[in-house]
Amino acid sequence: MTAPQTSPAARRRPPPDGMVERRGRAYWLTHLGLIIGVAFIFFPIWLAFVASTVSQPEIVRPPMPLLPGDQFFANYREALFSGINAPVALMLLNSGIMAIGIAVGKIVISLLSAFAIVYFNFPLRRLFFWLIFLTLMLPVEVRIVPTYEVAANFGMLNSYSGLIFPLIASATATFLFRQFFMTVPDELAEAARVDGAKPMRFFWDILLPMSRTNIAALFVILFIYGWNQYLWPLLITTDPSMNTIVMGIKQMFPSGDDTANWPVIMATSILAMIPPVIVVISMQRLFIRGLVDSEK
Template identity: 60%
Template sequence: MIENRPWLRFFSHLILVVGVFLVALPVWVALVGSTQPEGSFNSGSIPMWFGDQGVQNWAHVLFAEAGSTLQIPVWHLLLNSLVMALGITLGKIAISIVSAYAIVFFRFPFRGVIFWIIFITLMLPVEVRIVPTYQVIANLDMLNSYSGLILPLIASATATFLFRQCFMSIPGELVEAARIDGAGPIRFFFDILLPMSRTNIAALFVIMFIYGWNQYLWPLIITTDDTYYTLVMSIKSMLSVPDGDIQWNYVMVTTLLAMLPPVAVVVGMQKLFVKGLVDAEK
């Protein structure tokens, strides 16, 4: 029998409400700040209700320029971030699923050693190998390019490990039945493995998209042309202005725009994302 404790329920809900408030307050401040006129934050007080400059601020940031230090509209930065995030996401998934397929279903020498070599790369994040990676990209003349933004980040030991575990759970009888029916390796991959891995792909898509979208250090290092700046980089550039004359209303608009694509991906793929993480039959 479950004992009914009203005070415990009240305390639990109170913690949830406080948590939601703490998370939502910065978003509310950014939303309100995006509608304020220039200089409204210079008085030392933070406005907590909407102003009358919302349409003008959003239109200026999207189509005019991102700020005093960037002579480029935010829609172009948004496109750069989207290209980079999608390129990294699709590249990671494609390479990882093919490598996991080879490791699980093909017999070749040292395949176990090769998997552990891939797995050990989890200990070498981008920050550790940043100098040699930059040298390689510079030698290949990929600075200030989409390929330079994407290619060094598309390998993923984590995704390879997850796909390997998923493929190892597939019954051997299914593999034998596909072989008896005349399905070759390519047909088995596209007709059986990919449909069975849909939830895993969706979960990894969400994780990798957010990872690619939030990249800051790598784009900062290899881009000197603001044509290839990402949206996350632009926020830092808008805060680095002479005399501290920061246009906070434009910063708030850019911050909200940087939040929208990841939120849209999480909301749109929420069911598949959760199923891919917890479903025992995935």
Template identity: 75%
Template sequence: MIAMHLVLIAGILIFCFPIYLTFVGSTLTHFEIIRPPMPLLPGPHFVDNYTQALGSGINAPVGRMLFNSFVMAMGIAVGKIAISILSAYAIVYFRFPFRMLAFWAIFMTLMLPVEVRIVPTYEVAASLGLLNSYTGLILPLIASATATFLFRQFFMTVPDELVEAARVDGAGPLRFFKDILLPLSVTNIAALFVILFIYGWNQFLWPLLITTRPEMNTIVMGLKQMMPTADDYGNWPVTMAAATLAILPPVAVVVFMQRLFVKGLVETEK
């Protein structure tokens, strides 16, 4: 048992050390970072570097890029969950022609990630005037075969007696969905929300294509732009401060939703 805990602690230290170094670098001066050895303790320039990071950037302020990333991640997570849970509900509880064909067509899109269909997706978005808009950042990414599959599998575990009891009680499809299925799906929704929020936050290729105005850049794009190139030394303290700020929203989502996230992944008895 002690050995297992030691291995776990060692893994945590190895994983967290680069993040700690990034935070330390964000509190130092540029010359303290580039002159080896780099200090391992935070410096006195925390307020200056973070103030400069929030108000500056290569093409847009970091604060604006963080806001864009948050809107995109929230829109993708909420949109994917809403569409997926309704799709799974229709597939499980309604009888219509080609029902299973529709499900397998959705499931097969797992083999077609956005990178494969990036050109036609961009063409459609551009034709609809979605460039440089939050709708363009979110809408093409809100369909999720994985979430649809997970909700379908959960709905299939709901006892038929519960469906019959709701029908006898006079509950229609919408009431059954709102009053019974949604409360039962809270932990599943929470687990998927965490995963999908981080997925949306880390998007790089699609925002790079769909945005041409600097004020619509996301934080992932901004970090790439702030990295020094060629003979440019860059501004490492500000870049590391921006990187530290970019970590905070996903970490906050995981921390605040940790209990529901774990229950959604491991709970079998609803």
């Protein structure tokens, strides 16, 4: 059976007026405003990149160039493999391990906590949930002294465990997963129970795949949260080999009458932005779906 052929006249016939997209003045003004906004946001990043590709005299002698220079490889090589306290490559590795550990830890603990609160009937479960939720009132900056004492007593100073474990509990993620699990139809749990599925089988085979977009959205947010941590790594680490990239940028600024090596500082700043940008771009589709999904 062949598909019906469309006549040339029908193919040339214009669509109905209701199907024609009207692009008036407001359409172009909206896009013009968007382009101007992107330019304002991107221009400082472009200046930082240009500053990372020129020599020190070119930066301190006005006007500053607006086009990349010829010192790109030299400046980035110096930034990656040398530093005041530690090479930038090592600090990037430390920040990456810390950010991934915090993001994964928060998601795993929050998933299990929300699963227990929603699907297990135990005494005072509502009270325990609100106790978890109340920890939002106590950010790490407020409880930093007792948290540091606990970490020191467990021997977690100058270690990845000290950078990660005190920050992996998340009341926000627990609340979001709880709200999502409460929207899952009870019939799914009943069907799994009738089929003889254990609770963890129901969690692993049904709830976890359904939470994929939520997990992706939270992973992006929590990765950037862990990557940008400054105060806690500053307190928990004294060994320069455990410095994170945010600490390293701060330490590159001179004290007293010393001169700042601005090309290397700008190169380090650009390198520090690359991993979060890669995470956001690679998970952009799932991230947006996790934020706007109607099931949330």
